[in-house]
Structures are given as structure tokens and as C-alpha cells.
């Protein structure tokens with residue numbers, strides 16, 4: 001079994017939970033309230049800028065020219081998706097450049113982006129690289145599933161088409177190959193950190209959607225503590 005197949009197997013339950021989320025179910029049905037999608041797209045545009053920075057930083061740490069070009073190329077693509085797809089939806093929903101800039105990044109978005117930048121900046125290239133994988137892989141998986149179920153005339157079709165596309169699949173495939181090559185050249189201890197980095201990043205994908213669906217900003221000091229807390233991941 002390849003390293004990335006192992007990552008897939010280890011996170012099967014969480015990835016299934018993501019596929020079953022109400023955000024994704026309602027997106028496929030076209031019934032996701034527009035104000036929820038509007039809030040999501042603004043946060044996701046901010047996310048993509050942070051994600052592109054993390055990719056560019058990973059590019060700078062990459063071991064060879066092919067990997068530098070691949071990761072820097074994905075950084076450019078992430079910005080062009082933000083400008084194209086997200087820009088289009090923001091224009092449609094009447095989000096001005098000023099409103100976009102003035103919108104505070106949500107707790108979930110900030111946490112995910114901070115996590116990616118930290119993993120890439122302070123851990124080994126292999127570990128930071130693996131933190132970047134769920135962004136590619138999970139979106140493609142979700143995009144494909146939704147594309148198969150989407151009702152005709154779905155107002156979120158442009159989003160679905162982007163993530164279900166062959167072009168996006170190509171980026172996912174190249175990332176899987178780079179990670180399998182990197183894992184093969186890494187120690188057991190590094191591979192174990194890559195696995196944890198991947199699992200945590202998958203959790204951030206879940207958290208980002210959950211936060212968007214409930215239109216959450218930041219936890220207030222007087223808020224009830226959430227009942228549902230997962231135990232810290234065991235060693």
C-alpha cells in the first residue's frame with residue numbers, strides 16, 4: 001500500500017463524515033441558503049490567500065526544481081481560483097472589495113491557515129507538505145461526489161465544476177505523487193509526523209465547513225463551552 005493510500009485508510013471515518021455534512025448535502029441539492037454560501041465564500045477567499053502563501057513557502061523549502069515549480073504553480077492556481085470563482089460569487093452576492101477586506105477572518109479560517117503556515121514554516125518539508133494535501137484531496141472528493149448528485153440548474157454549479165474538474169484532479173494527482181516520493185525518502189519518525197499532520201489538516205477541513213454552515217465568528221468569552229469535544233489524539 002502506498003503512503004497516501006495509508007493516509008486515506010487512516011482518515012476514512014473523518015472523510016466520510018465530511019462527505020455527509022449538511023453543508024455539502026445542501027450544496028448538492030442547491031438548497032444551501034445563499035447567506036451561508038456568501039459567508040463561506042468570503043472566508044474561503046481569505047483562506048485561499050493564506051493557503052497560497054503556505055504553498056509558496058513550501059515551494060521555497062522543496063528539495064528539487066520540479067517540486068519548487070509544482071508547488072509554486074499550485075500557489076498561483078489557488079490565487080486564480082480565488083480571483084475567478086470566488087470573485088465571481090462575491091460580485092453576484094454584492095460583496096464589495098471594501099467589505100471583503102473589512103471582513104474579519106473567522107476563528108476556523110484563522111486556525112486552519114495558521115496551522116498550515118506553522119507546519120510549513122517550522123516542521124520538516126515533508127510534514128508541512130502533507131498538511132497541504134487535504135485541501136487538494138478532500139475538495140476533489142467532495143466536488144466529485146456533489147457533481148454526481150447535483151440537481152440541474154444548481155446555483156452553486158460553478159463551485160462544483162471547479163472542484164470536480166480534470167484540471168483540479170491533475171493537481172491532486174501530482175500532489176499525491178510528490179508526497180509518496182517524499183515519504184519514501186523520509187524516516188519512520190518523519191512519516192509518523194506526516195500522518196498526524198494530514199489527520200489534523202483533515203479535521204481543519206471539517207471544522208471550516210462546520211463553522212461556515214453555522215456562520216460562526218469567534219467564540220465569545222461568555223459562551224457555553226461546546227459539549228462535543230474530541231479527545232486529544234493519542235500518541
Ligand SMILES: Cc1ncc(CO)c(N)n1
Nearest residue numbers: 044047048135136139208
Ligand atoms: C477550506 C478549503 N479547503 C480546500 C480548498 C480547495 O481549494 C478550499 N477552497 N477551501
Ligand SMILES: Cc1ncsc1CCO
Nearest residue numbers: 074077078081135136171
Ligand atoms: C488545491 C487548490 N485549491 C485551489 S487551486 C489549488 C491548486 C490546484 O493545483
